Every structure is written in structure tokens, then in C-alpha cells.
Amino acid sequence: MKEKIVKFLKQNIFNLKWTCNACKEENFNGEYFCPTCEKQFVYILENKCDHCGRLTSKPTLFCDDCTGKNIEFDTARSVYEYQEPISSLIKGFKYDGKRYLGEVFASKMLKVFLSNFSSANVLTYVPMTETKLKQRGYNQSKLLAEELSRLTSVEVMELAIKKKDTKAQATLSAKERKKNLKTSFKINKKLAKDKNVVIVDDVLTTGSTADVLAKGFKDAGAKSVNVITLCSVSFLNKKRV
Numbered sequence: 222m223k224e225k226i227v228k229f230l231k232q233n234i235f236n237l238k239w240t241c242n243a244c245k246e247e248n249f250n251g252e253y254f255c256p257t258c259e260k261q262f263v264y265i266l267e268n269k270c271d272h273c274g275r276l277t278s279k280p281t282l283f284c285d286d287c288t289g290k291n292i293e294f295d296t297a298r299s300v301y302e303y304q305e306p307i308s309s310l311i312k313g314f315k316y317d318g319k320r321y322l323g324e325v326f327a328s329k330m331l332k333v334f335l336s337n338f339s340s341a342n343v344l345t346y347v348p349m350t351e352t353k354l355k356q357r358g359y360n361q362s363k364l365l366a367e368e369l370s371r372l373t374s375v376e377v378m379e380l381a382i383k384k385k386d387t388k389a390q391a392t393l394s395a396k397e398r399k400k401n402l403k404t405s406f407k408i409n410k411k412l413a414k415d416k417n418v419v420i421v422d423d424v425l426t427t428g429s430t431a432d433v434l435a436k437g438f439k440d441a442g443a444k445s446v447n448v449i450t451l452c453s454v455s456f457l458n459k460k461r462v
């Protein structure tokens with residue numbers, strides 16, 4: 222009964238579509254964002270890398286960032302390029318307790334999910350250590366996976382746990398970073414076996430976390446591992462790192 226009341230309140234009283242979730246102005250278009258804010262978001266459409274899904278200047282099979290790399294996940298797709306104003310919203314979602322944005326973001330990820338990953342039978346997320354979870358109060362990647370699961374009915378499974386935080390990554394080479402990251406996760410091999418997995422996260426930056434998880438799931442016998450994020454960082458306007 223209590224759950225029903227909470228659901229009713231969520232859907233009817235605290236309707237996230239009554240104000241724009243970016244600028245907070247009243248909004249009457251029945252969407253999560255007002256038309257003015259919508260215009261500022263950079264959607265990733267045809268001009269992207271077919272592999273990592275990052276924004277490119279023209280449709281590309283392998284972008285500069287993917288070329289020559291041994292990438293473990295099959296493909297990655299994102300809704301937006303990571304830049305203002307969406308980047309500020311993500312910061313609020315991650316560090317400022319704005320959990321409700323999970324519903325907003327997942328609704329935006331739905332279309333990308335359905336047109337790319339319809340064969341998925343498991344959603345999973347990037348795990349956090351217990352310590353980090355206590356500090357932050359929630360795992361934003363898990364929230365997104367749960368909201369996306371609500372919209373798609375694809376089950377969320379905890380396919381990995383994070384045993385330790387990887388600090389001082391900046392001083393390490395890319396190879397060492399990956400190795401360091403790899404030993405920080407423990408994969409649930411039984412659950413991952415034979416699954417078509419989609420890893421859900423907020424931002425694809427270097428992609429190395431998704432990559433390490435994908436390798437772990439594949440080693441455990443997963444049939445496919447794809448990645449969906451709300452945003453990805455493109456290398457179009459930035460120096461590559």
C-alpha cells in the first residue's frame with residue numbers, strides 16, 4: 222500500500238515535467254526540458270564513431286581514439302556530448318544529491334537503448350566501494366540502470382563489486398592504470414555467463430573502466446558487452462589525453 226502511495230505521489234504530485242529540469246522555469250511541453258534548454262544540448266546522431274559512439278565530424282568506423290586500441294566492449298553509445306549545460310546537470314546528479322535526475326536521464330537514454338541494444342538481457346552498472354557509497358549515499362550509475370530497467374523491463378544485476386578505490390591513477394601509464402583498475406573489481410562470473418550485458422553509466426570519458434569490466438564479463442563467458450552512457454567526451458575540440 223505504502224509503495225502504491227509513493228508511486229502515486231511521484232507520478233502525479235511531484236511531476237518532474239512541470240518545470241524544466243535544467244533551467245527550473247515552468248514548462249508546458251510535457252517534456253523534462255524546455256525547448257530553450259533542449260536547443261543547447263548536443264545530441265550525438267549520425268556523426269559518431271561506430272565503435273565508441275563519441276561525436277565525430279562525420280560518420281566513422283573507428284575514431285582516432287579507438288584506432289590502435291584493444292577495446293574490450295563491443296560498442297558504446299551515448300545520448301549527448303559532454304558539455305554545458307548537461308555537464309552541470311550530471312555534476313548535480315553525482316555530487317549534489319539530485320537523484321531525481323536519474324528518471325530524467327534514463328528517459329533520454331531509452332531511445333538510444335532501444336535502437337542499439339534490444340537484444341540485451343542484463344543491465345549492470347559501475348560499482349562503487351562500500352566507503353565511497355557511504356560518503357556519497359548512492360551510486361549514480363546504479364540509479365540510472367534501475368531507472369532504465371523500469372522503462373525497458375530488462376533486469377539489473379550486480380555483475381561486479383568494487384573491492385578498493387584506485388587512487389593516484391594520474392601518475393600511472395595507461396597500461397598500469399588498467400592493471401590497477403582490473404585488480405579493484407571482482408566479477409560475478411556465474412551471473413555474467415551467457416548474458417548480453419549492457420553497462421549503464423553517466424559519462425564515457427577514457428572508457429577504461431567500461432573496458433576493464435567488459436573484459437571481466439567476457440572472460441566469464443558473457444556473449445556481448447555493450448555500454449550506454451548519457452554523455453561521452455569527444456576528442457573533437459580537445460587535446461587527446
Ligand SMILES: [Zn+2]
Nearest residue numbers: 241244255258
Ligand atoms: Zn529550460
Ligand SMILES: [Zn+2]
Nearest residue numbers: 270273284287
Ligand atoms: Zn571511437
